[in-house]
């Protein structure tokens with residue numbers, strides 16, 4: 001189209017000027033033809049530009065983030081919901097982390113054992129020490145003090161049992177501290193999110209709840225442990241490593257089983273109203289499997305594992321936009337739900353596309369760990385009211401998970417009466433259907449009463465987020481609803 005011209009050296013500074021300059025000796029007819037041709041070329045070029053812009057916008061649209069915030073009190077099931085998203089959308093990563101959860105499961109199991117020992121411990125400290133001393137010397141464990149406030153015979157049995165189990169389970173109880181310490185050894189002090197000691201954010205002291213500031217670091221820490229072992233062993237034979245914790249668990253198995261199956265112990269737990277079956281990280285019914293040398297956690301085991309969150313954990317994955325073209329990047333923020341952690345929620349309100357709020361409705365007869373004066377259901381309702389009435393969130397769709405429905409059903413079937421904790425429930429039937437519906441209405445009414453945006457839709461699901469199959473279906477529905485509601489925003493991005 002353009003004739004090649006030989007240009008003086010100094011014209012190379014602007015090659016376009018040379019190209020666009022009219023040819024020398026151009027006639028007016030040639031000029032009109034040239035301008036027409038240039039206009040045509042420009043129209044073609046503009047059309048191409050427009051197409052590129054559209055493709056870029058499409059690309060950008062397909063890359064735009066959907067940000068989801070998981071909210072709810074501590075132990076409501078936020079991290080478990082996050083694990084379900086991981087299981088569905090990043091299964092390879094879930095698989096890679098599976099073995100790291102083995103250690104958390106061990107810690108959960110040992111913690112249940114410790115809770116039993118705490119429950120059966122005789123009331124007087126010095127007596128316990130006397131018995132522990134005498135038992136370790138092979139004494140018959142005779143004892144108690146006539147001043148004991150409880151029935152002396154019962155007290156003697158309690159002291160004997162306590163001493164016996166404490167000695168038999170000492171290695172397992174010690175392992176708890178070792179596991180936590182070994183995590184700290186692998187901790188990178190330079191990182192902002194390092195695993196601390198009990199006094200700083202990070203792993204708590206053995207008697208408290210296991211906490212971790214972010215998941216990435218502790219998983220990495222356990223992976224490092226595994227890799228060190230792998231240098232010596234094949235990846236599938238950790239049990240050949242004599243330093244692996246599985247050996248202590250293996251040798252403590254019989255004592256654990258005996259403790260958990262001891263009728264007297266069961267009776268004490270009932271007397272003291274300790275229902276371990278409902279507590280987080282409960283594996284006592286599966287001691288044999290969990291403590292076996294070749295134990296690999298199943299998906300369900302990982303979902304049941306309890307590790308309290310401190311701070312905010314972020315997880316990213318890509319979801320296909322279904323009938324729409326492309327895929328969207330999702331970011332899920334999992335926050336700590338304990339009262340001391342809630343100040344960290346607000347900054348995430350600014351820029352969020354949807355909130356999943358978890359209310360554990362089985363917890364109507366429980367109190368908060370961090371404040372024993374506060375009923376858990378009441379705390380959930382107050383949090384919910386605060387959330388739906390928050391001005392910053394008025395345009396944000398909210399999905400409500402009425403969670404731990406499996407535990408609610410078991411609890412009601414065991415005869416626990418809702419009306420004893422929620423007087424407004426009155427004489428309605430104390431069965432699952434009626435209670436679940438009543439509680440749903442309670443949350444729904446608060447939403448309708450306090451929402452700042454009258455047009456906001458509320459999506460409610462009855463969930464048991466430890467249930468893999470059912471939760472997969474619910475997550476699929478939630479995903480579709482969130483994509484649909486954010487379609488407009490996503491298209492504009």
Ligand SMILES: Nc1nc2c(ncn2[C@@H]2O[C@H](COP(=O)(O)OP(=O)(O)OP(=O)(O)O)[C@@H](O)[C@H]2O)c(=O)[nH]1
Pocket residue numbers: 072073074075076077078079080081279280281282303304305306307308309310335336337338403404405406407463464465466467
């Ligand atoms: N049976 C049962 N257990 C559940 C359910 N949802 C969660 N859990 C268990 O409850 C425990 C607490 O769940 P998490 O997901 O850690 O709770 P969280 O809301 O992240 O708690 P924080 O990190 O302290 O804020 C875990 O052991 C879960 O496996 C449920 O629907 N049914």
Ligand SMILES: [Mg+2]
Pocket residue numbers: 078079080307308309334335336337
């Ligand atoms: Mg959590």
